[in-house]
Amino acid sequence: MQGNGFKIGSIVAFLALTIYYLYPTIQWSLEQNYMDELSPSETAQYREENREKLQSLRENTLSLGLDLQGGMHVTLEVGVPQLVRELAGDNADELLNDVISVASTRAFENDTDFIDEMVAEFESRDPNARLSRYYRNDAMDITRRSTNEEIATFLKTQRQSALDRAVEIIRTRVDRYGVTEPSILKQGNNRIVVELPGVEDKERVRNLLKGTARLEFRLAADADAFRSFVDQVYQYYDNTQQATDTTGQAQFNPLTEVLIPAQNPYLVGYATADDTARVMELLNTEDIQRMVPRNTTMMWSANPLPGQGGQDLYQLIGVRTQVELTGDVIEAASVQFDPATNIPEVSMTMNSDGARTWGRITGANIGKPVAIVLDGYVFSYPNVQTKISNGRSSITGLDGVEEAEDLVNILLSGALPAPLDILEERTVGATLGAESIQAGLNSILVGLGIVTIFMIVYYRTGGGIADLALILNIIFILGILAAFKATLTLPGIAGIVLTIGMAVDANVLIFDRIREEQRTGKTIKAAIEAGYANAMSAIIDANVTTFFVGIILFSFGVGPIKGFAVTLMAGIAASLFSAIVITRVVVDYLIQAKHKAVSFG
């Protein structure tokens, strides 16, 4: 047994470490079983009393991936092109817009950095031009003389801070929404990966994550000018119809087919949700755009009015292009209920600057409507009754309490620095997750059963020893996963199952070698010695190459694939240790201390 002291020591050390790391997981599942038996009120009380203990257990337990416990996985991308355009503010011109759009296509096609592409594209148009003309910023030390390189650095810092802020804002929103154990991580220089276990209402979460909540207060269009514009539009389509329709058939106006004219001077008309796209198509023609009064634009109402025949109709409203006030001035917001109708609304208080401007606007426009616009849709356009000097305003016309609550959440967590796009969204229901866990467990058990029996039949005592190593191996893998705070996913479980088959490989190599050595006439002791020694180089080479594959998978894979790579690598490390060290110690012990004849079949 001499010489095995170190090996035995390391086995004990590894086992102790594994138990240390797996202890919280075991404890946690015991606690959960205990809580399952309690009544709901008792559970709540128990949770309250043991909050800290449960919290720390939970943090250290081997966590399950969303594919196993159910939930929502979302990859968001910060709209860097939009951010860059907005940073230029009023300085932006057609050239910049064009450069940005060319650069964003190219960055996507070539998988390169957008900002680098943008600078390159800008310089290719005029090598002497300076981007600094768009981005002068005294606070950031950007002057007219700043080089394009300095601007690129400036834009990259801005991108980084936009990403950081977006992450913060999303964290606030998710926390307020109340998700247990959310994970919000940055990925690359413009992406955010959000994992939300156990989320039920996907649509609400989607809006919460993306919600820019760009709140704007705008004045309504000038009533007379807008009215005559609307009349012109209807007439225009009447005329084009007559011009093209020479067959004398019944009159038919393509616009009135989809848009119902309105009496209200601020409205173009009413349309159903399905028809809104067609209406915009008809209104966005060059001829019509030329007729639109100066400083005027048209926006749809956010919520429909109940129309005839049960059809919900949306209003197309004329508003000014100029934005009088934005959501930045909102200091406090809360959900209130209209005392008369009990319909929820969001009531807002502005800061002193905002309140002053609001007072001025309302004072100057008594009797006219002010549109409250959120993310490009008009939520309401009440007529101003009196001058409002206390900075109060409210958003009405909401869908329900939940929408009101989420809106308050978004308004208070701050506006996102740039729009976020959902690039990827995966949700798994809790039932499918539970089925997957069951399927994974079954596979592990059946696989383990078949392999252990086969090994004993084929290699006798040696096989039994390998089986012991195999079972320890699985425990080690779980310990390694827990220690690295890795997440167990379904592909991860598949990795464990695969490891069961491949982990015995090292022992197969060793045992076959021992048999070979025995055939050359060596004693069992010498054969074992030679078997382990000669099999080693093959074992190392074979495992190192597979380990490389694991590293590559880990670096390039996303989500669940990373989980597979982690278990694959953990499996290789653990199986090398258990197949070489543990089996050797057991074999030596049986032969030397017990003087048993170890059979390798």
Added chain:
Amino acid sequence: MRWFETPNFDFNGSRKIAYAISGILFVASLVAIFVQGLQYGIDFKGGKEIVLDFEQPVSVVDLRSELAEPLGNAPEIKLFGSESEVLIRTDNESPISEVQDIITSNIQSLYPDNPFSVEKTDVISARFAEDLKWGALQAVIYAIVIIFIYILIRFRNWTFSAGAVAALVHDVVIVLGLFTILSNHVPFSLQIDQAIIAAFLTIVGYSLNDTVVVFDRIRENSNVHKGMDFMPMVNKSLNDTLSRTVITSLTTLFVVAVLFIFGGEVLKGFSFALLIGIVLGTYSSLFVASALVVELEKRTTKSK
């Protein structure tokens, strides 16, 4: 129990047959891939996928005709594991909530008495799909390059690297080919997605494992039996390691078969890829990798 105790198969003699088999499979796979195109899954193609779990069995044909018009672009609809679970894939570009509403309302009118729940939804934008595809391609290329270099360093002979890598390419191309050919003839999804790429790389690692063990024995034998010709020595090494190759392949095949049967619908394509990959990997390390090393060695010694 002992199998292949002292086998003495003539692997080199059967080389020509192996070339024919591999050649046919390889070319057939390439043809299938070029003619039919790779059947990309949602990860690499983008789109929306929804899995519904009904209380009672449903008819895919009815669902298809019900949803074809409202969703547009002929949605892909197939069973997902059982008669009452279906997967619907669509390229409809509306936001997922609208697509889900369309699906829900149309199915409710088709099956008013068969309630269902949404098990799983996946939405991948075309841009993200491009990124995933590029990542997967990079992973495969890097894996092959690193393996080539590692074997070159360990065995100090480029013919070994070339033989190993050729065997890997052989394995992956044939598995891809089989996936393409079989995709419309098996009752489960064989679309190429991220999990399949992981399976490919595992096959690569596994097949390599086998190959490296044989190479290791060739290296050892060439030190022990210095006077032996290269070809018989390769043959001897293959025979020496045959028992181990077969046993390891068997144990791995057992667990992968278990995974295929018990692992659930989500892992079907993944474990199917592993299943054929392991058989191919074992075959290629016995008949392709070493045979190529022999060919290459013959050429290089002749030219010297």
